[in-house]
Amino acid sequence: MTQAPANDLSAYWMPFTPNKAFKAAPRLFVAAEGQFYFTADGRKVRDGFSGLWCSGLGHCHPRIAEAIAAQARRLDYSPAFNFATPDAFRLATEIADQFPGALNHVFFTNSGSEAVDTALKMALAYHRARGEGSRTRLIGRINGYHGVGFGGVSVGGMPNNRKAFGPLLPGVDHLPFPYDAKVSGFTRGQPDRDPMAYLAELEALITLHDASTIAAVIVEPMIGSAGVFIPPAGYLARLREITAKHGVLLIFDEVITGFGRLGSPNGATFFGVEPDLCTMAKGVNNAAAPMGAVIASSQIHDTMMDATAFGIEFFHGYTYSAHPLAVAAGLATQAVLREEGVYARAAALAPLFEDLMHGLRDKPHVIDIRNLGLAGGLTLAADPEGPGRRGQALFLAAYEEGLSIRANGDTIAIAPILTSRPEDLEDIFSRLGRAFARLG
Numbered sequence: 001m002t003q004a005p006a007n008d009l010s011a012y013w014m015p016f017t018p019n020k021a022f023k024a025a026p027r028l029f030v031a032a033e034g035q036f037y038f039t040a041d042g043r044k045v046r047d048g049f050s051g052l053w054c055s056g057l058g059h060c061h062p063r064i065a066e067a068i069a070a071q072a073r074r075l076d077y078s079p080a081f082n083f084a085t086p087d088a089f090r091l092a093t094e095i096a097d098q099f100p101g102a103l104n105h106v107f108f109t110n111s112g113s114e115a116v117d118t119a120l121k122m123a124l125a126y127h128r129a130r131g132e133g134s135r136t137r138l139i140g141r142i143n144g145y146h147g148v149g150f151g152g153v154s155v156g157g158m159p160n161n162r163k164a165f166g167p168l169l170p171g172v173d174h175l176p177f178p179y180d181a182k183v184s185g186f187t188r189g190q191p192d193r194d195p196m197a198y199l200a201e202l203e204a205l206i207t208l209h210d211a212s213t214i215a216a217v218i219v220e221p222m223i224g225s226a227g228v229f230i231p232p233a234g235y236l237a238r239l240r241e242i243t244a245k246h247g248v249l250l251i252f253d254e255v256i257t258g259f260g261r262l263g264s265p266n267g268a269t270f271f272g273v274e275p276d277l278c279t280m281a282k283g284v285n286n287a288a289a290p291m292g293a294v295i296a297s298s299q300i301h302d303t304m305m306d307a308t309a310f311g312i313e314f315f316h317g318y319t320y321s322a323h324p325l326a327v328a329a330g331l332a333t334q335a336v337l338r339e340e341g342v343y344a345r346a347a348a349l350a351p352l353f354e355d356l357m358h359g360l361r362d363k364p365h366v367i368d369i370r371n372l373g374l375a376g377g378l379t380l381a382a383d384p385e386g387p388g389r390r391g392q393a394l395f396l397a398a399y400e401e402g403l404s405i406r407a408n409g410d411t412i413a414i415a416p417i418l419t420s421r422p423e424d425l426e427d428i429f430s431r432l433g434r435a436f437a438r439l440g
């Protein structure tokens with residue numbers, strides 16, 4: 001076998017990418033440093049999206065890179081089952097210290113999707129362990145994104161992620177999308193709207209199916225992938241009240257909101273609401289190696305530990321759970337987050353970010369803008385020739401201006417690196433302004 005030529009793009013089938021269009025005009029990154037990528041054709045591209053919401057400390061952080069390199073030389077792999085490394089326990093403790101209340105026990109996965117499926121399985125197994133095995137129904141939300149495993153797609157509510165893949169999990173319902181641009185458009189931060197406008201449906205479902213059949217509700221504290229949609233004030237607290245009243249577990253999918261995006265350790269802390277389970281990934285180790293995790297309440301953990309009829313308390317896990325390289329990246333990331341006060345810095349930057357986001361209001365085709373912490377979303381009016389065209393056009397125009405952002409259909413998301421300085425934010429938005437000008 002010979003080495004493949006660098007210009008042969010046919011073998012790699014790319015994820016969530018229009019492959020044919022990409023391969024006609026590829027965007028290839030060969031290096032990165034801090035806030036910039038460097039492309040194969042010699043360009044420098046500012047990262048306006050922290051990778052994919054995940055590289056909050058910037059790219060190739062020396063401390064994280066060094067930790068991974070040293071770990072690779074010391075212990076590359078340790079079996080995930082029946083063996084562990086001391087550092088895995090250390091990282092679990094550091095994560096648990098950042099979640100509120102009884103959220104105390106961390107189960108490692110390798111991605112957000114795996115974390116979601118793990119959390120759903122934990123919810124089902126927990127109910128069964130305490131003799132409530134009839135609780136099997138799961139509830140997600142319209143426009144929710146919970147990764148691409150069959151569990152996550154089933155509770156997820158983005159149509160394109162679901163429609164090619166058959167009947168999915170049975171017994172899943174979806175709550176309404178908790179946002180209405182006609183009522184809340186261009187709100188800064190959290191909209192002020194009666195949460196029951198979006199939660200009455202949950203009570204109706206509980207009446208319809210009976211609480212004794214419902215295992216869990218899963219939501220993103222802030223809807224991220226669909227385009228940054230902020231829940232109304234009081235929504236998550238009300239959701240917690242209703243679920244708790246009926247013995248239904250509440251899962252926060254914190255894959256985006258974990259580790260600083262909202263200027264706080266996680267959405268549970270930011271919103272002051274304590275769920276039973278949280279998923280995380282991305283920022284946990286700055287995405288320098290694949291890692292995800294679930295944190296469970298002591299109630300769930302201890303119940304499972306007591307139900308030892310099978311010897312192993314939870315029949316679940318991955319070959320790469322708590323992979324030493326990912327853990328090394330995690331410990332280095334957590335040290336930087338802590339020592340450099342990154343959450344507080346991100347919170348301090350949020351008002352400027354909000355102003356810059358809402359400064360786009362008069363740009364062509366903009367019909368809504370939303371923001372929270374260092375997450376921003378805007379919606380473009382769909383091109384009469386087809387939805388998604390304007391979003392993709394702005395994404396490409398931004399790239400021409402040396403800026404990486406994210407488009408999902410006609411919604412655009414911006415997620416600056418958490419350690420940005422004000423001038424970094426200004427630069428993101430001046431590049432974006434020029435990208436809009438290219439759209440005409």
Ligand code: PMP
Pocket residue numbers: 110111112113114116145146147148220224225253254255256281282292
């Ligand atoms: N849940 C949420 C809320 C996410 O935003 C994502 C990824 N954007 C996932 C799950 C899936 O994570 P991964 O791509 O690592 O599987």
